[in-house]
Amino acid sequence: MRDPLEILRTTFGFSGFRGVQADVVDRVLAGQHTLAVMPTGAGKSLTYQLPSQLLEGTCLVISPLIALMHDQLRAAEAVGIRAATLTSVDSNRDETIERFRGGALDLLYVAPERASGEGFRTLLSQAPLALFAIDEAHCVSEWGHDFRPDYRLLRPLLDRFPDVPRLALTATADAHTRADICEQLGIPRDGMIVAGFDRPNIRYAISPRDQTTRQIADLMADQPGPGIVYAQTRAATEKLAEALGRTGRPTRAYHAGLDPAVRARNQADFVASEDMVICATVAFGMGIDKPDVRFVAHAGLPKSIEAYYQETGRAGRDGDPAVAHLFWGADDFARARQRIAEVEPARQPGERTRLTALAALVETAGCRRAILLRHFGEDPPEACGNCDNCLNAPAAVDATVVAQKYLSAVFRTGQMFGAGYVEAVLTGQSSERSLMNGHETLSVWNIAEDEEAALIKPVGRALLLRDALRANAHGGLEFGPGARGLLKGGETLRLVVPPKRERRRRGGGNAALNPNGDPLFEALRNKRRELAQDGNVPPYVIFHDSVLRDMAALRPDSRQALGAITGVGTRKLEAYGDAFLAVIAQAG
Structure with missing residues (x-):
């Protein structure tokens, strides 16, 4: 042999x-x-x-x-x-x-x-x-x-x-x-x-949803390469694709309800592209062997830690830096609990365990990667240095008193109003509705102190996440099983307050791929793109960006020297070697 x-x-x-x-x-x-x-x-x-x-x-x-x-x-x-x-x-x-x-x-x-x-x-x-x-x-x-x-x-x-x-x-x-x-x-x-589960080149980040389209557009601006945005419904994929396309970036939608020819064309366009963003349901991804995806965004909660790991793992398969950013809302957890209630009883404990694991990942003020790796049985360091919490540590505050005030307001108003109305009661925002209901005379009216007001929205999310509150069929908030411990004083609520997002320099993704701004690297990418179009294959099938970076740095002047670069095998050397050597020679 x-x-x-x-x-x-x-x-x-x-x-x-x-x-x-x-x-x-x-x-x-x-x-x-x-x-x-x-x-x-x-x-x-x-x-x-x-x-x-x-x-x-x-x-x-x-x-x-x-x-x-x-x-x-x-x-x-x-x-x-x-x-x-x-x-x-x-x-x-x-x-x-x-x-x-x-x-x-x-x-x-x-x-x-x-x-x-x-x-x-x-x-x-x-x-x-x-x-x-x-x-x-x-x-x-x-x-x-x-x-x-x-x-x-x-x-x-x-x-x-x-x-x-x-x-x-x-x-x-x-x-x-x-x-x-x-x-x-x-x-x-x-x-x-x-082998282990760590993907050190992926930077994990998790944020509460707040104008999701703008949040994802900001992520796209920071990451110019190909990206996947996972949405939870077919309609959401199309809406996001249309809105994000207004940024000037090529975008496509992908879901099982599309005409098969359209779905196949959108997938083929994405695989061949070096900058396209595809907005998709989770049906998309397992069938994609595309190594140069620079970011994966979730516009809602994934089904489990395993699903999250699998879906985020579609970023950065070439080993270059990539980003996985999850945007979540408290209603995600409410819907997930409703789905659990509808499955057969034997499956419910396992599903609740999966949801609890996701809540721990979302809520933590510590290292995201450490939580992921522990879930798969590993013993990682306490900090990875490449997740949002490690790079920019959030504050953790005791929000138990605010949580108790919030729950009291829900109870005093009859457990029938939504989060916006509860916040208005706590902060004393008078309206025709509050006057008509007589709520301005309640003991909970305007009881939130000035410094507590900023915590009301995140506390509401946290209470829904912990099942202390649930949304009823009409959107009103009512008590869940987690409310009693907080109200009776037996439990506390520690709230993670994310730091303000710093505006990153645009084009950070290209800078990571071409850290020295080498024009030869860009010329090699242009040649790769030309060869890919001629051969009707995606550019990464010819060479990964890492190979082009090595070519730009080492500037080989012969087939033998080019063949010594990692990722250049005999077949590719014969097929493409002379074309890339010519670009290098022209650059001097």
Whole structure:
């Protein structure tokens, strides 16, 4: 067998493995069943792509979405791997099957729905198999955040070929989910390799919603590269895309209700773009193998910590700096509790635990990253230096008295008015409504001290978040189970007061990608864009920005020197090397 390091260098352009890649590849080459939990951007695909160049037969990759398969197909073909997809939208199905039967494919990508079918099992028995790679393996677990029933049907297929090693891959699985993946896919517990969950290049930030469109527009101005904005409804994606498009930035909407052709075109435009923002429901993302996403924004609360980690993990997969910013509102938690009340009783405790974990992430005055990593069983440092709270520590104040006044105002006014009216009562803002209701004579009228007035809105959010208050069907506030402890004095409310947002210098994202303002880097990006258009592939398939930065810094003057740069493999050197060398030579 050829040396894996030789393949790593010549095919992929890397001088060494990263993280646990070598451990995973060693197990695969030894024919051992393996579960690899590796953060997004850690190079999971390499752990089956590289063995596909060394093992006899085809590596069958089971992947959940057609778009993801096609993105990975382009990347594999760009480095010279013989790869194909077998999906419902492929027109060359017969040709692909013949190549597969003839052993002329290194990789074959299929969906779990196809892989679990009896007819496909028959096809597999007619072709040489090297490896089963199950991507997004958390989908097999009911404990995972993105359960797909078809993944549960894979075990009979795998067991029919007991001598073919199986490699399950995921970026998002807590201890319970990992154990379930192993059980469902027949992987021994000692075959688990967990790389850790930290994504140090992502800067996490969380803010209360306050004119969400303006907040996201500010984030876009700071981050000129591609971005994803997650909204909670189809209508919200279209509304945000239209509003954000007025900034002059190209924007698109994406959700399951769009015409399939429009949805596919919007996704293709985003994948090919270097600055587009796509506003989408959570249906978008798992199928995107786009490494240069510079920011992910949530315009509402995600479903769980696992979902948040998975969705934010779509930023910065190329290793360059990226931002994940969540904008939340107290009504998010109210709606989440309503959804929990509507699911079957057996699931409710687990769902409440997930919501509590999200509340802790939102409320903390400490390190966001530390909370995320502890959720996945790690023991991180107390501060990461790259989240909003670490970079600009918020104040934490005792707001118990204000909370008690707020709850008293809700009670005295009959538990039937919304937050705006309660605030008006507490601050003594007279109106026809308050006069008519006789509320200006209540003991809670105008009882908020001057310094307390600024805390009323965040206290209201905190009370809703903690389930001390709930919104009724008419939008009025009423007591929840968390109210009693605060009113009776047994509990306190510590409130995190975010620091005022400092206006960042516009274009910070470009400065991070091109820190020295090197015109050669921009010229290389222009050449990459031109080659990408000619080849009908996204620019990142040709080279990542990090490779272009190395070219600009090292200024290679020969193919040999260019080939020594990390990320420049033999196939890409032959295809693109002369074009980039010409740009470097012209720059002098």
